[in-house]
Amino acid sequence: MIPPGFLDRLRQSVHLSDIVAPSVEWDQKKSNFDEGDLWACCPFHAEKTACFHVDNNKGFYYCFGCHAKGDIVSFLRDTKDISFAAAVRRLAFLAEMDIELDIAMNQTQPLPPILTTKDVIVKCFEKEHFLEIGVITGWTSYIQGHDRLLRSLSWGDSDYSGNVLDMLVAMQSRDDGSLEKVQAYVMRKFSNVTTATTHVAAFSNTQQIIGYTYELPRNDVIGVMMPFGGFSEVYDAIKAACTTTALQAKRADEMWGHSMFMRDIMELVNHSAVVICDLTGRNPNVFYEMGLAHAWGRPVIPITQNKNDIPSDLQAHRYLTYLDNAEGRKQLSGDLAKRLNSLLEV
Ligand SMILES: [Zn+2]
Missing domain, CATH: 3.40.50.450 (Rossmann fold)
Known part of the structure; x- marks a missing residue:
């Protein structure tokens, strides 16, 4: 979830005119640049007179021709054809507020269940990811000392999935916060796969009716x-x-x-x-x-x-x-x- 007040601060940090400028040519006569009161031909409809008004102080735009209106987020979303979330993300990056956004998003996302975490690890992890979670959790000696975990990964052995579960269950029973750290790491690194894997359970009903087994999207x-x-x-x-x-x-x-x-x-x-x-x-x-x-x-x-x-x-x-x-x-x-x-x- 986007933290409360974040969008307001984002609007204050980024001038609307800076976001609009690449898409328009300002009307030099009609615009008052010092006051942040700007006019241009509308980027949303074809016109010859400047009916598109940008008010930098309020952070809103309005077109007197086609009635398009909104703020920095909607302008970016509609001109770049991206989602609301993607627009917020780009603007946060511009305003150097992206790290704050990431932290807030991770905190409000519920952690996936242990079996989802296992599925994502089995599908996505390379050896370096195990070494990284070792560093994050302090479990390096367990991971490197496990007689089958990394070996079954590199040989593609059939017991690999069980070894991953073995590790997660050991973390869960130790109850030292390491399982939560691994889950947060997996979500951050492989968020698309985590979401899709969580959806699989919800689709089992569809599967019975339609005969379609939900798979991870390929986008190809x-x-x-x-x-x-x-x-x-x-x-x-x-x-x-x-x-x-x-x-x-x-x-x-x-x-x-x-x-x-x-x-x-x-x-x-x-x-x-x-x-x-x-x-x-x-x-x-x-x-x-x-x-x-x-x-x-x-x-x-x-x-x-x-x-x-x-x-x-x-x-x-x-x-x-x-x-x-x-x-x-x-x-x-x-x-x-x-x-x-x-x-x-x-
Ligand atoms: Zn317009």
């Missing part, structure tokens, strides 16, 4: 969810956008015909670094897939030929509209390439 494809029929040229445009990234597009094609393919859709969503959903025609399957992607924390780029297909709850979500003709699809390809690259760079 761009998932594309769209209705079938009549969308092959749109898909070509999406594929072209994806070639500007290191990842390939993969479409959940024709999967809905058989319920046994549900697991393929889940697998695709889970392994996608980004999910593109074409909401044209309000296809219910695409909405289901988008819900899955949101629930699993995947970034989603909604696209549509008709903005009325975007439900009101999602209007605030940034979506792309396109025309289904050669020029429109080319434009879509360019817009998507920009969004994908800014999402994947974070």
Whole structure:
């Protein structure tokens, strides 16, 4: 959790105009730089007169044209297309408040159960990590003196997992705070894996119904969810956008015909670094897939030929509209390439 008062102090430490400046050109006549009262053409909509107002003293911006408004965090989030948490993190780094943020976040995160810690260690630890936790906990002689722990790691022996548990149980029974230190270390170093591993238990029910076994996300494809029929040229445009990234597009094609393919859709969503959903025609399957992607924390780029297909709850979500003709699809390809690259760079 972000500590109380942190955002206010962040707003005071970073000038809003410094964050906005790279995205705009200040209107030199209308702006009063000494007073921190600045005007520019709006970065959120196309315009020729400077309707975008930045008030450095209050730390807020407002556009009199499109009514976009907010503070440093929302500006960074919306222009860089990153999450709220990622925006706070970047700003904290700029303000040299990142260490404070890290400490506060670690303190408020509950520690994972011992078996989750074991799973993450088995999956991620190299010898150097054991040496590091030895230094942190004062358990170096136990770790190096254990007759099987490091040896089973380096040989990939089948008793390795049991040896790791052995160590954690020994720490737990000693009750000297070393287990908690190892858990905090594991969370700090492998937070993505820890979170995903904690989720595995919650997904066992889904597994029984759908037949999909939740795996650690690989983030190695761009998932594309769209209705079938009549969308092959749109898909070509999406594929072209994806070639500007290191990842390939993969479409959940024709999967809905058989319920046994549900697991393929889940697998695709889970392994996608980004999910593109074409909401044209309000296809219910695409909405289901988008819900899955949101629930699993995947970034989603909604696209549509008709903005009325975007439900009101999602209007605030940034979506792309396109025309289904050669020029429109080319434009879509360019817009998507920009969004994908800014999402994947974070
Ligand atoms: Zn505007």
